[in-house]
């Protein structure tokens with residue numbers, strides 16, 4: 284049957300492509316079998332909507348009169364510091380950046396109500412943002428101070444560039460200690476009081492393409508409510524983990540680096556987020572279309588929550604101390620049932636990533652494709668796979684003295 | 687004058703095991719109904735009470751509770767959900783001591799039932815989207 288992306292795009296242009304979501308394909312395969320489903324279906328759409336800290340935006344704010352060189356200076360957007368180690372008016376706004384006067388965890392647990400992620404949400408919503416800058420002044424860029432409102436409409440570029448998003452599988456977090464732990468996996472109650480996970484499971488992009496056969500550099504995607512692209516493998520991309528027979532990783536594995544024009548994105552899909560006692564971040568909406576080029580690819584997309592398992596990790600000791608121990612493995616079907624068993628105890632579960640919103644993303648992407656508005660892209664290069672030999676490196680400290 | 691009030695008591699861990707409510711009834715002549723009881727993630731005890739009795743007994747009872755170190759909150763506040771901000775992630779489900787958040791199994795939308803809410807406030811900071819708000 285093997286189809287090509289060009290053939291699928293031809294059908295999309297004619298409005299004839301058969302597109303289903305990664306949730307729906309499970310039923311289709313149960314009903315029709317892999318072979319028929321692979322013949323009939325052209326594209327499977329995936330989605331995920333969860334907190335993703337390695338995100339941020341490059342902005343080119345335009346040149347003031349007289350000019351100012353922000354590079355090497357200090358710049359704040361709504362009091363949140365941005366990175367200025369670039370040319371005169373290019374800056375980078377990271378989602379975990381915090382206003383200098385935020386008490387952080389001085390009053391434990393810190394609330395982190397406003398940070399870089401919230402600035403991005405407001406920028407995308409079209410709100411004016413306060414820019415306050417100081418610079419050292421040069422012959423060609425004499426200004427030393429700048430205070431102005433900026434708006435996404437008026438600046439030259441606003442590019443969302445997230446260096447690591449869409450983790451392929453992720454830990455379940457629990458707390459074995461006797462005090463509450465405030466983590467990036469949410470509030471963890473003492474003595475196995477709850478278990479938090481963060482995934483769209485059967486809808487999640489990389490869980491539907493476990494060996495990166497279709498998702499790679501250049502893949503056109505839904506990003507933050509607009510269109511984006513996979514730019515590179517994400518940082519910590521680690522294809523060489525334990526996998527099940529179905530190819531699905533049993534540990535956190537692949538990741539994506541994504542890029543797109545922030546000006547066409549929507550605030551509903553880029554939400555400033557606050558993790559109590561941990562920090563501020565952003566919840567990002569990502570949807571990736573998977574072209575059904577073969578039966579094998581279709582079989583991967585039919586993966587169910589029951590077939591995806593993930594490790595349970597203690598965030599009071601094992602995680603912070605970087606110990607490899609896990610407390611067991613559990614499937615997403617189990618996690619979604621609301622209760623799992625850990626060390627003989629029944630533990631209630633909660634998710635940090637929104638499944639209903641992931642469904643919505645997969646649905647929106649499906650509609651874009653059905654209406655012929657969204658064509659699939661050919662890969663420019665694949666992501667490093669299992670054969671790449673990539674290993675996950677920890678930081679082994681070395682003394683600095685004597686150098 | 688006889689009155690009836692609904693209050694929320696926050697017990698620090700050290701007081702959880704004390705027979706405070708019994709004393710409230712015995713020494714201050716107040717009738718009570720326990721509307722809800724729970725233990726929060728910080729091992730703080732939470733009790734929602736309806737107290738009935740004479741105003742002067744009620745005032746003395748409240749004074750006694752305050753002196754023991756219990757934090758008292760009247761039920762005139764309300765916690766509401768900002769529907770526009772809620773993403774239905776479900777992070778609040780295991781935080782709420784009274785089970786006010788329920789997942790609808792087929793859609794996985796998170797239903798917030800404010801009749802179960804005792805206004806403990808725990809979800810307000812635990813919700814990553816800051817969708818839960820205290821209203822007076």
Ligand code: SF4
Pocket residue numbers: 767771772773774775776777778779787796812813814815816817818
């Ligand atoms: S944690 Fe907040 S955003 Fe998530 S479901 Fe609960 S109220 Fe909604």
Ligand code: SF4
Pocket residue numbers: 765781782783784785786787802803804805806807808809810818
């Ligand atoms: S304030 Fe929030 S956590 Fe507390 S009872 Fe109400 S809904 Fe539950």
